[in-house]
Amino acid sequence: MGPAARLAALLAVLALRAEDPAGVAAREDTFSALTCVARALAPERRLLGLLRRYLRGEEARLRDLTRFYDKVLSLHEDPAAPVANPLLAFTLIKRLQSDWRNVVHSLEASENIKVLKDGYEKVEQDLPAFEDLEGAARALMRLQDVYMLNVKGLARGVFQRVTGSDVTDLYSPRRIFSLTADDCFQVGKVAYDMGDYYHAIPWLEEAVSLFRGSYGEWKTEDEASLEDALDHLAFACFQVGE
Numbered sequence: 001m002g003p004a005a006r007l008a009a010l011l012a013v014l015a016l017r018a019e020d021p022a023g024v025a026a027r028e029d030t031f032s033a034l035t036c037v038a039r040a041l042a043p044e045r046r047l048l049g050l051l052r053r054y055l056r057g058e059e060a061r062l063r064d065l066t067r068f069y070d071k072v073l074s075l076h077e078d079p080a081a082p083v084a085n086p087l088l089a090f091t092l093i094k095r096l097q098s099d100w101r102n103v104v105h106s107l108e109a110s111e112n113i114k115v116l117k118d119g120y121e122k123v124e125q126d127l128p129a130f131e132d133l134e135g136a137a138r139a140l141m142r143l144q145d146v147y148m149l150n151v152k153g154l155a156r157g158v159f160q161r162v163t164g165s166d167v168t169d170l171y172s173p174r175r176i177f178s179l180t181a182d183d184c185f186q187v188g189k190v191a192y193d194m195g196d197y198y199h200a201i202p203w204l205e206e207a208v209s210l211f212r213g214s215y216g217e218w219k220t221e222d223e224a225s226l227e228d229a230l231d232h233l234a235f236a237c238f239q240v241g242e
Contacts, residue, residue, distance in 0.1 A: 043126040050119035057112040068103060137190035141199045151202040155179045155210070181210030182222040185229050188236075197236040204233040 072095065075081070075088065082088040143149055143159075147170055153160040157178045159171035188203030211226035 040128060043123045046123050047120065050116055050123075054112055054116040057115070058109070061106075061108045061112065065103065068099075133186065134190050137187045140187055141191060141196070144199065151184075151206050155184055155206050179210075180219070180222070181207050181214065181226075181229070182219070182224050184210060185224040185232075188229075189224075189232060192232050192236055195239075197240050200236045201233065201240070201242075204229055204236060208233055 075092075082092045140154065144151070144154075147159075148161045148163060149170070150160050150162040153162065155178065157173065157176040159169065159173075161168040161170055184203050185207035188200045188207055191197070191200035191203065207224070207229040208226065211229055215226060
């Protein structure tokens with residue numbers, strides 16, 4: 001069983017209730033699935049360590065920039081001082097001739113990010129492939145089908161079956177973890193790329209809703225945008241005649 005299949009099995013096991021007959025068979029894959037996820041956690045811990053070191057370097061760099069800013073700002077409290085003081089006049093000219101150039105073209109930022117990128121490249125071979133992401137997305141869609149799970153609920157981290165006005169909690173994780181707009185978009189895009197517009201549309205609709213709710217905010221890790229979600233949603237709806 002490949003990594004994607006084992007991860008899919010784990011996702012299925014997590015949402016199965018004890019009384020479901022399918023749960024008995026699915027539990028056979030529980031151990032291998034948990035092992036797969038445990039292995040996937042290890043490289044992320046290494047990446048967290050790299051990011052922590054990067055942040056510490058950037059914090060030190062920003063503290064130094066703040067020191068420079070505060071120093072120069074204090075000298076502007078009395079604009080006439082450089083005119084009356086030859087030492088201040090000299091430092092003003094020096095700052096404008098060299099200090100500001102050194103600040104703007106400092107190599108610290110590029111050196112910090114280079115260390116982070118080099119570390120990432122060493123870990124990269126141990127990271128999940130795109131096929132694993134597709135497998136995890138398909139697993140979520142299978143859960144939707146088998147247990148009639150509500151996409152909005154899943155996006156909020158809740159495993160609920162919604163039938164009419166009845167809402168049934170199928171699984172209560174110890175920690176509620178909501179999906180982001182980009183998360184929902186990626187699930188929808190996997191379905192979209194497969195031509196599975198039945199699943200793509202609700203996930204893309206949720207992505208659009210979440211992107212709109214946070215419009216104007218920028219997240220470094222996001223790959224998609226509101227425009228991407230709208231484009232994919234429009235085409236998916238066109239394909240099904242909506």
